[in-house]
Amino acid sequence: MTAAIDVRMSPRHKAVLALLLGTQFMLAADFSIFNVALPAVGRGVGLGLAELQWVATTYALPAAGFTLLFGRVADLAGRRRMLFAGLALLAAASLLGGMANDPVALLAARAAQGLATAIAMPAALSLITTTFPEGPLRARALGLNGALTAAGFTCGALLGGVLTGALNWRWAFLVNVPVALVILAAGPRLIARDRDTGRDPNGRSSGGRGARLDVPGAVTVTLGLLALVWGATTGGAARWALVGAAVLLGAFWFVESRSPNPLAPVHVLRRATVALGNLGGLTTVSMATGATFLMTVHLQEELGLSPTATGLAFAATGLLALAGGAVAPRLIGPLRPSVVLGVGLAVQGLATAGLLVAGNVAWVLAGLAVCYFGNMVALVAYVVTATSGLPHHEQGLATGLSAMAQQVGMTVGIPLLSAAATVLGGVHPASGVAAAITLAVAAVVWLPGRATHPR
Structure with missing residues (x-):
């Protein structure tokens, strides 16, 4: 009852x-x-x-x-x-x-x-x-x-x-x-109204009038992420901004490890659930976004679909994503969230691998439909994984990290796979790169996640 x-x-x-x-x-x-x-x-x-x-x-x-x-x-x-x-x-x-x-x-x-x-x-x-x-x-x-x-x-x-x-x-x-x-x-x-979250386990104020914002951490992580997005989306000489992003994000970790009131406490960033969950989220979003771009080019430039027909085709294949959103919560419980995340990534990666030999419209749409199903399972599981086991006063940080992974993934997926298509000579080999990355992260998330995530 x-x-x-x-x-x-x-x-x-x-x-x-x-x-x-x-x-x-x-x-x-x-x-x-x-x-x-x-x-x-x-x-x-x-x-x-x-x-x-x-x-x-x-x-x-x-x-x-x-x-x-x-x-x-x-x-x-x-x-x-x-x-x-x-x-x-x-x-x-x-x-x-x-x-x-x-x-x-x-x-x-x-x-x-x-x-x-x-x-x-x-x-x-x-x-x-x-x-x-x-x-x-x-x-x-x-x-x-x-x-x-x-x-x-x-x-x-x-x-x-x-x-x-x-x-x-x-x-x-x-x-x-x-x-x-x-x-x-x-x-x-x-x-x-937000209830008073009191104090964290170390006795520090976790919200309200007594809390302080970690300004050095806020500056380094924000500038680092801005440099990352700028370098990924602008191209050309702006790619050097990626070096600056690496330096600034490294400085952010250094600052957080020594700050009395860190923006993102290192003990949270080191949690296996937080790290693996957001790695899975970044991967599933970036590779699905990039694969959609590749197949948009393939459907219009090589298979002759109009832009309107392509948009309608993506809308139709996206219906299977809704099924993934319904299935994922039913899997979480019997299976650990990190395991469900690994399964979703594996389904997405295998479906993306099928696009390597996509020679007609029906094959492309079938592959994308299964890809979107796996992507949706992974999307739900990564947020559950990345926010589980954390106290109330750290939920904003946890959801900020997961939302950041999603936003960065949507930004970097297309430039990354576009570069792969240019270097490797087409959308099909670039699909292979997307599949390999997704399957590798599926293994990284699933294997240690089985032992580290609490039920």
């Missing part, structure tokens, strides 16, 4: 979850909503073809660079407060973008949207992990979150195309405004 009650969501739980999932869907859709609309955006504000990449880059830089920082700020200042602040900024930035008439205003609005994502996404995710206790309820909530996030990425491109065709490109910005305002109006009545 007790077990049955423990895994049942109350009506209030369902309402809070719906609100948070709506937030995550909107933030995920914002990442891809301009993919189809870019040419119209360029014509509207005077951006040339070579400059259109900045619409994506100005969003990705703050979205990936500030996520970890604001995940920890949510622990200190309050997750509810940071969620509402991020949504308010998103609404204002979207309104500014919808009214932009020149490149500076448009790119400023896109950068502000990326910053809003960095503020709101880890706050929303940590509200899920702190609202639902560790176990079946949290696994179910994170499964729905993974499915809705994947649906947001998929629907973003379709929504951008529909809005641009039926109205104009400005609605790709403006559509966020009423959605954010509805969430801001309903949120205060549904989401409880």
Whole structure:
């Protein structure tokens, strides 16, 4: 009887979850909503073809660079407060973008949207992990979150195309405004105020008035992530920024090991569940994003599909991802989350390997469908793995790390596999690289995870 009650969501739980999932869907859709609309955006504000990449880059830089920082700020200042602040900024930035008439205003609005994502996404995710206790309820909530996030990425491109065709490109910005305002109006009545998290096991204040932000850690990790994203997305001479990223992230680890109030305590970063979970998350997101790009090129350039048909094909194959989001929570429990993460990565890697010999449309779509299924299983399992076993006052940090892994993965996957396709002479061998990386990480995550992750 007790077990049955423990895994049942109350009506209030369902309402809070719906609100948070709506937030995550909107933030995920914002990442891809301009993919189809870019040419119209360029014509509207005077951006040339070579400059259109900045619409994506100005969003990705703050979205990936500030996520970890604001995940920890949510622990200190309050997750509810940071969620509402991020949504308010998103609404204002979207309104500014919808009214932009020149490149500076448009790119400023896109950068502000990326910053809003960095503020709101880890706050929303940590509200899920702190609202639902560790176990079946949290696994179910994170499964729905993974499915809705994947649906947001998929629907973003379709929504951008529909809005641009039926109205104009400005609605790709403006559509966020009423959605954010509805969430801001309903949120205060549904989401409880952050409870005092008290003190951590070492007696330090974990939140509230007595807490201090680790400024050196915040500066080094934020600049390091910005340099990483800049080097990965810009190319050319900017690739030297990757060296700076390595130096800054190394300095971040040094600072954290000696800080009395670290932004990301080293004992958390060293936890096998945190390290393996985020490694799996970074891999599954980056390789799925890169494989999607490779097959987009293959379907249009070599197999002759139109852009519209390609978009519809991806939407159809993405339906199997929703099944992965439903299956993953059922596997977590009988199996350890890290084992489920390894299984999801293995399925994704084997399906990607099948794309090595994809010679027709049906084969490509079948391979991608199975790839997306494994990707969704891995997405759910990596968040559960990376946030399990951590106290309440470190959930913002844990979800900030997992959101950062996701944002960085989406940013670096396409440049990495594009470079592989250039060096190896085509999308098929580059698919082999994606498969090899995914399967190698599946083994790394699964083997030690069996022994280190608590049930």
